[in-house]
Amino acid sequence: MTAASQAMRPVRNPRDRQHHSPLVRWYRRNERLILGLVGIAGFLGFWEFGARAGLVDTFFFSQPTAIAAAAVNEVQLPRFWGDVQASVFEFLVGFLLAIVTAVPLGIIFGWYRRLSYMANPWLNLFNSLPRIALLPLLVLWVGLGVESKIAVVFLGAFFSIIIPTVQGVRTVDRRFLDVAQSFGASQGRLFRSVVAPATVPFIATGLRLGLGRALIGVVVGELYAQTTGLGVIIIKASNNIQPDRMFFAIFIFTFAGVVGVQALRRVEHYFDRWRPSLEEQP
Amino acid sequence: MAESTLALRARGVRMEYRDRSTRERLVAIERMDLDIPHGEFVAIVGPSGCGKSTFLKIVDGLLPATDGEIETGGLGKGPDHAMVFQDSSLFPWYTVMGNVSYGLVCQGVRAKEAHERAMPLIRLVGLEGFEGKYPYQLSGGMQQRANLARALTVDPELLLMDEPFAALDAQTREIMQVELLRIWSQAQKTVIFVTHQIDEAIFLSDRVVVMSARPGRILADISIDLGRPRALDLKRTAAFTAYEDQVWKLIENQLTPVGQGSAQG
Numbered sequence: 001m002t003a004a005s006q007a008m009r010p011v012r013n014p015r016d017r018q019h020h021s022p023l024v025r026w027y028r029r030n031e032r033l034i035l036g037l038v039g040i041a042g043f044l045g046f047w048e049f050g051a052r053a054g055l056v057d058t059f060f061f062s063q064p065t066a067i068a069a070a071a072v073n074e075v076q077l078p079r080f081w082g083d084v085q086a087s088v089f090e091f092l093v094g095f096l097l098a099i100v101t102a103v104p105l106g107i108i109f110g111w112y113r114r115l116s117y118m119a120n121p122w123l124n125l126f127n128s129l130p131r132i133a134l135l136p137l138l139v140l141w142v143g144l145g146v147e148s149k150i151a152v153v154f155l156g157a158f159f160s161i162i163i164p165t166v167q168g169v170r171t172v173d174r175r176f177l178d179v180a181q182s183f184g185a186s187q188g189r190l191f192r193s194v195v196a197p198a199t200v201p202f203i204a205t206g207l208r209l210g211l212g213r214a215l216i217g218v219v220v221g222e223l224y225a226q227t228t229g230l231g232v233i234i235i236k237a238s239n240n241i242q243p244d245r246m247f248f249a250i251f252i253f254t255f256a257g258v259v260g261v262q263a264l265r266r267v268e269h270y271f272d273r274w275r276p277s278l279e280e281q282p
Numbered sequence: 283m284a285e286s287t288l289a290l291r292a293r294g295v296r297m298e299y300r301d302r303s304t305r306e307r308l309v310a311i312e313r314m315d316l317d318i319p320h321g322e323f324v325a326i327v328g329p330s331g332c333g334k335s336t337f338l339k340i341v342d343g344l345l346p347a348t349d350g351e352i353e354t355g356g357l358g359k360g361p362d363h364a365m366v367f368q369d370s371s372l373f374p375w376y377t378v379m380g381n382v383s384y385g386l387v388c389q390g391v392r393a394k395e396a397h398e399r400a401m402p403l404i405r406l407v408g409l410e411g412f413e414g415k416y417p418y419q420l421s422g423g424m425q426q427r428a429n430l431a432r433a434l435t436v437d438p439e440l441l442l443m444d445e446p447f448a449a450l451d452a453q454t455r456e457i458m459q460v461e462l463l464r465i466w467s468q469a470q471k472t473v474i475f476v477t478h479q480i481d482e483a484i485f486l487s488d489r490v491v492v493m494s495a496r497p498g499r500i501l502a503d504i505s506i507d508l509g510r511p512r513a514l515d516l517k518r519t520a521a522f523t524a525y526e527d528q529v530w531k532l533i534e535n536q537l538t539p540v541g542q543g544s545a546q547g
Contacts, residue, residue, distance in 0.1 A: 175371050182342050182365045183385040183436065197375035274375040276418045
């Protein structure tokens, strides 16, 4: 009896101790977030320290506190808010136009094989083409105003959205189409009950890609046709050698991208709630 | 007159298709004549590739056949037939309720009424309390219960079941066989049950139709006189194993042992 129990080894995870202080448990729950913040703070800290110690040339690279000061200064200018408004407007109009045209067209092209044969050469051509290269042509057509930027945002996003959407419709599982047909679903119901939900993940991928392209469109459009917008702040700050202002404007674009992707993820999650999330998977 | 008592009448059903890579014409089903009276439970067994699932799809109208005629006769006001598909054919984006009421919604029944009419079937297959779950939250056996309920909800005369338990583990499969007999005796349907599992075919059916390897045709049509209701211990009786031997011998002759080569290919 005792000999046997001596030969046995404990199989419980020794690291899995039951009693932890509340602080440790709180840390464990939020470990990812905390370490992420530590990573960001660490980098900014080094940058600031390097600048103060003279290791980083602030003439070119600025420093976090200077960027923060520039931000505080900038947001008090009425012109700044005008620029923000212009950029947001260009982005929203161009991106939304791309969504409302690319998603339905993508579904139609994916569904009607012959139509897609006709559309494919154009889709592939435009997808391979760096759409930014069309900017001078667009400016020639619609001028330096807000229209040229909306157009380049639209072109950037449209093809990024339509191509995965077509792909999604094309790859709808044959079994589900059989089920719908077997139960006598009308063409419209087939679309709503099978094609649309099966294509959601593909559309979501397209929207994420398109969002990035749309932001690029805003920046490059404004850098090229320097009228208003956050891109103009970058150009003007660059001309005046003000890296702190440039960093601030760049940060706003980055922030817009992050927020946009998160918002899309929410929407996607809503439409995809029938899919097991990673934690739920057995 | 005689025709009105039949749930299915198939005459000379022939299915050919062209192999995409070799451009060769293959005969999947040589010729199928099959009569199934109302209320009968018929299993179709055969080696894989014998065209038994293809036959079901032809009956359901999912595939056009090369030749032949099919007549399905309904007694009530429901559709003539409905299909219980193989595993994971539930729409993953609909809940159990959404899936089970799907056929009714396709017929134009309003969602609320469709849900009310689906509920008794959900209860019948033993899924009460799971109406709001998505398929991924169900076990394989429960998914096939929902799959069965989906077909039963449209109140078809003829249930077409295409290897519905093939993907289940052995124990769940046996439980589902017993469950299917219980549901069948309550729902009063005609069933064509396609399977490659010989014991499953015999246990469930009034008749077992044995098909040959490709090109598929009917080798034998065996009446199973084992009485009802049936319980699982029936599978260990001498009468049952005698049927198993009979069917297995028919199928065994159709199989080509690897390496021996055969014109059947």
